């Protein structure tokens with residue numbers, strides 16, 4: 378795999394080194410996914426020390442571990458401020474942590490309106506569309522629309538994949554278009570604050586950023602998710 382292509386060589390530019398420190402959950406043995414320390418710090422109950430820059434999250438529903446670190450330390454659901462939506466027994470099951478909307482609410486709203494788009498459904502339920510705070514509120518530190526919300530939609534009466542896919546908010550948009558749009562909105566500093574990669578900080582340019590984003594899917598996904606959150610309505614295609 379191409380974990381090393383184009384990155385800065387540090388663990389922030391991809392997955393942790395394989396083979397050395399284990400990325401396997403100490404309780405269930407399944408590989409975890411990286412979550413930034415800032416997300417973990419915000420989501421753990423007050424008084425729990427969070428000392429690492431990044432952790433791994435265990436996705437196994439039946440496993441008691443939520444966050445763990447290869448060098449030791451496991452945090453469980455009882456240490457976390459919000460129910461982790463994919464863990465067995467989560468109550469309530471959230472579909473959007475930013476809006477504090479549950480899966481049951483989404484399922485009901487989809488059944489009532491037939492709408493499936495995140496912004497439409499959330500507005501139907503709460504009367505407003507919240508500012509995206511996924512990195513602070515979603516246990517994965519990623520946009521709710523791509524995980525918790527997607528799970529809720531999958532469990533609803535919405536027609537599955539093809540219809541949703543054709544309404545992909547990124548459909549027809551190039552990475553360059555997205556980058557230019559977000560640059561206009563936030564400037565290089567804003568981009569760096571949200572996605573701390575060197576190409577946004579040192580002598581930034583569209584060209585060098587595109588090279589980095591194309592070879593680092595995790596960074597590209599962050600930018601695209603951010604774009605989807607902030608620019609909910611794509612150009613009408615009729």
Ligand SMILES: [Zn+2]
Pocket residue numbers: 402403404405406407435436437440441442
């Ligand atoms: Zn586990």
